[in-house]
Amino acid sequence: MTQSVPDIVVRRLPVYLQALLHIAETGQSTISSRELGKRLGASPAQIRKDLSYFGEFGRPGLGYDVGYLIRTLERILQLDQDWQVIIVGAGALGHALANYPGFGANRFHIVAVFDNDPARIGTTIGDLVIRSVDQLAQVACESRIDIAILAVPARAAQAVTDQVIACNVRAILNYAPITLTTPPGVHVTYIDPIARLQTMTYYL
Amino acid sequence: MTQSVPDIVVRRLPVYLQALLHIAETGQSTISSRELGKRLGASPAQIRKDLSYFGEFGRPGLGYDVGYLIRTLERILQLDQDWQVIIVGAGALGHALANYPGFGANRFHIVAVFDNDPARIGTTIGDLVIRSVDQLAQVACESRIDIAILAVPARAAQAVTDQVIACNVRAILNYAPITLTTPPGVHVTYIDPIARLQTMTYYL
DNA sequence: GTGTGTGAAACTGTTCACAGCT
DNA sequence: AGCTGTGAACAGTTTCACACAC
Numbered sequence: 001m002t003q004s005v006p007d008i009v010v011r012r013l014p015v016y017l018q019a020l021l022h023i024a025e026t027g028q029s030t031i032s033s034r035e036l037g038k039r040l041g042a043s044p045a046q047i048r049k050d051l052s053y054f055g056e057f058g059r060p061g062l063g064y065d066v067g068y069l070i071r072t073l074e075r076i077l078q079l080d081q082d083w084q085v086i087i088v089g090a091g092a093l094g095h096a097l098a099n100y101p102g103f104g105a106n107r108f109h110i111v112a113v114f115d116n117d118p119a120r121i122g123t124t125i126g127d128l129v130i131r132s133v134d135q136l137a138q139v140a141c142e143s144r145i146d147i148a149i150l151a152v153p154a155r156a157a158q159a160v161t162d163q164v165i166a167c168n169v170r171a172i173l174n175y176a177p178i179t180l181t182t183p184p185g186v187h188v189t190y191i192d193p194i195a196r197l198q199t200m201t202y203y204l
Numbered sequence: 205m206t207q208s209v210p211d212i213v214v215r216r217l218p219v220y221l222q223a224l225l226h227i228a229e230t231g232q233s234t235i236s237s238r239e240l241g242k243r244l245g246a247s248p249a250q251i252r253k254d255l256s257y258f259g260e261f262g263r264p265g266l267g268y269d270v271g272y273l274i275r276t277l278e279r280i281l282q283l284d285q286d287w288q289v290i291i292v293g294a295g296a297l298g299h300a301l302a303n304y305p306g307f308g309a310n311r312f313h314i315v316a317v318f319d320n321d322p323a324r325i326g327t328t329i330g331d332l333v334i335r336s337v338d339q340l341a342q343v344a345c346e347s348r349i350d351i352a353i354l355a356v357p358a359r360a361a362q363a364v365t366d367q368v369i370a371c372n373v374r375a376i377l378n379y380a381p382i383t384l385t386t387p388p389g390v391h392v393t394y395i396d397p398i399a400r401l402q403t404m405t406y407y408l
Numbered sequence: 409g410t411g412t413g414t415g416a417a418a419c420t421g422t423t424c425a426c427a428g429c430t
Numbered sequence: 431a432g433c434t435g436t437g438a439a440c441a442g443t444t445t446c447a448c449a450c451a452c
Contacts, residue, residue: 006443014402018381022358032411040383044411045445052413060412061452078405085401092300099296102381102398146408147401154226171404173397177222177306179244187407189400193377194306196393197289197351198218200375201282203391204350210421236433248433249423256435264434265430 005053010077012050015040017073024066032063082107086140086169088160089151090115090130093175097151098125108147112139116156133160141167154178161188209257214281216254219244221277228270236267286311290344290373292364293355294319294334297379301355302329312351316343320360337364345371358382365392 019039023031033044040047051057051064054076058064074080085108087094097103098113113125116133123130131139140148140163148164150157150172157176164172171187174180177195180188223243227235237248244251255261255268258280262268278284289312291298301307302317317329320337327334335343344352344367352368354361354376361380368376375391378384381399384392 008443010406011399011403013406014396014399015383017402018396018399019383022382034411039385041385043445045447046443048412049414049444056413058412059452060450061410063411076406077402078408079402083401083405092303096296096300097397100397103401106398106402108398108401147404149397171401171408173400173404178226179219179223181243181245187404189404191395191397191400192218192222193301193304193353193395194310194312195215195218195222196377196395197287197307197312197375198221198281198283198310199215200351200377200391200393201287202214202217202280204282204375212421238433247423249425250421252434253422253436260435262434263430264428265432267433 009050009053012042013073013077016047016050017070017077017079020066020070020073024070029066030063031066031069033058035063079107082109083146084109084111084144085147085149086111086136086145086164087113087149087151088115088133088136088164089153089156089175090117090120090125091151094151095125097149098128111143111145114139133163136160136163137167140164140169145169147171147173150174150176152176213254213257216246216250217277217281220251220254221274221281221283224270224274224277228274233270234267235270235273237262239267283311286313287350288313288315288348289351289353290315290340290349290368291317291353291355292319292337292340292368293357293360293379294321294324294329295355298355299329301353302332315347315349318343337367340364340367341371344368344373349373351375351377354378354380356380 033047037044037047057069057072087097087110090113098110103110113128113130114133114136115121115130120130121132148169150160152160154176157174157178158180161172161180165186170185173189175191177192182188237251241248241251261273261276291301291314294317302314307314317332317334318337318340319325319334324334325336352373354364356364358380361378361382362384365376365384369386369390374389377393379395381396386392
């Protein structure tokens with residue numbers, strides 16, 4: 001049953017979940033691996049195999065119950081609990097992220113935003129007051145922060161990383177175009193549109 | 205030599221390039237696969253193998269010439285030419301993208317921004333006037349557009365995709381949290397921070 | 409009939425280890 | 431000595447194909 005799930009499988013589960021939520025909105029209550037795969041551009045076998053790492057959730061002859069599979073995926077991914085998130089960097093990207101309703105809709109709560117620009121410190125984004133990065137250690141260490149989102153320039157990213165790790169943050173979503181050095185046990189995910197475009201140009 | 209390069213190798217090349225540009229700034233003129241790998245958290249063998257798909261660029265006993273490798277990677281990825289990019293969706297994310305200097309710094313030129321909100325149409329972002337999506341077909345089909353960046357809500361993403369594909373756009377960077385259906389030959393890359401966070405929570 | 413779950417097979421990607429070059 | 435380039439070995443991932451369940 002559950003034994004060393006490949007990371008690539010875990011990365012696909014949120015995509016399955018997203019599609020299932022759309023399907024649930026249409027009122028469809030059951031879906032086969034073939035139908036879900038067609039929608040996602042994946043093979044039916046891959047979907048069945050991926051899910052089989054976690055248990056048996058389907059009904060032969062019928063497929064998967066959409067609602068049950070949604071709840072199951074949410075439980076597997078630990079999305080049935082709240083997560084505390086901070087954003088470091090309140091430029092255009094930091095603002096867009098802080099205003100993005102998708103986080104709150106998925107139980108990711110932005111609890112603080114930091115910047116080092118005196119002109120921005122003290123201003124607000126919605127309910128949030130932008131704080132000085134000098135306060136990062138105090139604020140973040142005192143409350144349990146699960147995830148840090150880095151929306152700072154590349155030159156500042158490693159220093160911020162070291163600070164949030166010192167505050168026991170073990171997951172970082174990094175928008176700065178630089179590879180971070182982190183100790184084992186810290187999960188870093190990179191989002192870099194330039195790198196993505198540079199991959200696509202290879203094929204054009 | 206060059207024969208069916210794995211996609212995953214192509215995805216790593218921009219990361220190598222990014223690191224090499226930082227290294228070049230420090231004045232270092234030569235780097236070994238071991239040193240580059242350490243910086244990126246990759247094995248030396250992987251870097252040598254990846255590069256070997258495209259030719260022989262290193263000097264045994266010395267390593268790689270930083271400047272030469274930069275120019276080589278830029279040529280491989282076709283980054284030695286300009287690319288025309290449009291942004292569809294001028295909300296907070298669309299604004300942040302349109303203002304991001306990283307595109308222009310890498311020869312990706314934002315040539316038009318579209319939205320369907322009358323309150324936004326006609327307003328400007330820097331030099332760019334936000335146009336109606338109704339004009340997308342005219343504007344985009346008349347000039348050669350290489351890449352479309354989608355910063356629209358999920359419910360609008362497929363319709364926009366169909367439109368830009370009709371205008372011969374063959375590369376799409378999609379920020380909407382939905383899997384797009386596209387004909388063969390169209391390259392779609394997804395950026396979805398929620399999906400990334402949902403993967404990290406699995407491990408926390 | 410349809411459709412899941414899964415071992416086996418096929419395929420893809422990574423690491424090893426060493427010949428050969430500087 | 432140090433380091434690349436690469437076939438071979440190894441590890442990981444996907445697909446196949448079929449027993450079994452509805």
